[in-house]
Amino acid sequence: MQRIATTLGASLALVLGGPAVADVPAMLGGGNFLPAGEPVKFAVLQQLGLGMCRMPTSTYWREGQPQVGHMEQGILAAHAHGIEPMVLFEYYTRFGELGDAAKWRAIGRAFAERFRPNSPWLVDKGIRDWGVRYWSAINEPEGQNSHINPTPVPIEGYATALEALADGIHSVDPSAQVSPGGFMEVPLLKYDPYVAAVAPLYNAGKLAAMDIHRYWDVQWIPMDKPQRFSLQAQFDDAKQRHGITADIAFYTTEVNFKHRVVTEDEAAKGFLTALWDALTVVGKQGQRVSRFVMPWNILNTTVQDEHYGLSVQLQPWVPTARGEVLRRLAALTRGLEFVSVDPKQTGVSVLAGQGRTMWVWQNRPNWSTLAGSRFELNDLPPGATRVEVHTWSGLRCSVPVEGRRRLTLTDLPTDETLMMLALPAS
DSSP: OOOBOOOTTTGGGOOOOSSOSOOGGGGBEEOOOOTTOOHHHHHHHHHHTOOEEEEEESOSEETTEEOOGGGHHHHHHHHHTTOEEEEEEOOOGGGOOOOOHHHHHHHHHHHHHHHSTTOHHHHHTTOOSOSOOEEEEOSOTTOOOTTTOSSOOOHHHHHHHHHHHHHHHHTTOTTOEEEEOOEEHHHHTSOOHHHHHHHHHHHTTSOOEEEEEEEEBTTTBOSSSOGGGSHHHHHHHHHHHHTOOSOOEEEEEEEEEOOSSSOHHHHHHHHHHHHHHHHTOBOTTSOBOEEEEEETTTTOBTTTOTTTOOEEETTTTEEOHHHHHHHHHHHHHTTOEEEEEETTTTOEEEEEETTEEEEEEEESTTTOTTOSSOEEEOSOOTTEEEEEEEETTEEEEEEEOTTOSOEEEOSOOOSEEEEEEEEEOO
16 A cells, blocks of 8 residues: 655655745746736736736836836735736847846846835835845746847856846845746756856855746656656756756746647646646755746636637636636645645645645656555544545545544546645534
């Protein structure tokens, strides 16, 4: 019989650390949000109870000076809707020259002065203990699209800009998290000169996290192959290959399971695995280092984007099957915090809160040493009266457990992710 201990105090012998304590929905979000503010989009995130958004800007510099004011409305709208923004300074070579260190240092300092937590500007607006904590720049520098990057992003200039941006931000807010814009998954499978260029900045503590964009695809980035395609595996490989020795954080501002060749339901099944893969990346000591996860794209309809759109319509919001997976995951995990994660062996994560305990099982070959149709829950929490088993498509079964400390679940579906939730009496 396959067994796994689930004692909450020492489950899986992994220590969690890094991000501030928060439930799972607070770590989920989406983009993009225009700096001018987009109330319909914010309302969708608010309806889902998600906590993060990506707010890119490409108009941050004009006539030799940082341009900050255009982002004020968007930042205030994010606060009004209870959403934490992370800022992305967009740059593509079609914009012109990247600019020198002085330019990027000035940009970092000006934006951090205006929007950091407890900045004079935010305090003057009556906003305290809230602001922009996460900053990034130069999204997907590897991109060779002639309409975006007609010439390659200069590698040396790329590293110079990111170091200067970090120095400018940290001169105002030493606790701020500064990172490169997202790296493309395919170049990152091999040697990526852009990652190599900023590896010394990671090791020096100037850059905080690696943002990997992941678009699962049954043909090109499959889940049914050895786990080298998991975000955990790619994160580990990228650090090792490029000489990153610092115990950095992870996040993804673009993740999805592509609706291509497969049905929407098949994509939804994979999407649940993809979300938990991104939420449970660990660092050197086995501590969870995932900061946040932003599916691309909650805010696009399938008419706008047949491969990645998660909405049928925005107002009122109607989800696709993948959008419903995101909604369900957020609803089930509201109020739950991570207790342990084990993405490299059992593929099991444990969460708890508000008298509930959840076991998430990546029940796929090569994703879990326990893969199969049976799962044993030991040490059910006191007061638990039932255990619900949820899959990508919803509630599969509910098992009474009042007065019991153990439960063996059988005839479980395989090759997918399961969420098993122990609940007290309602």
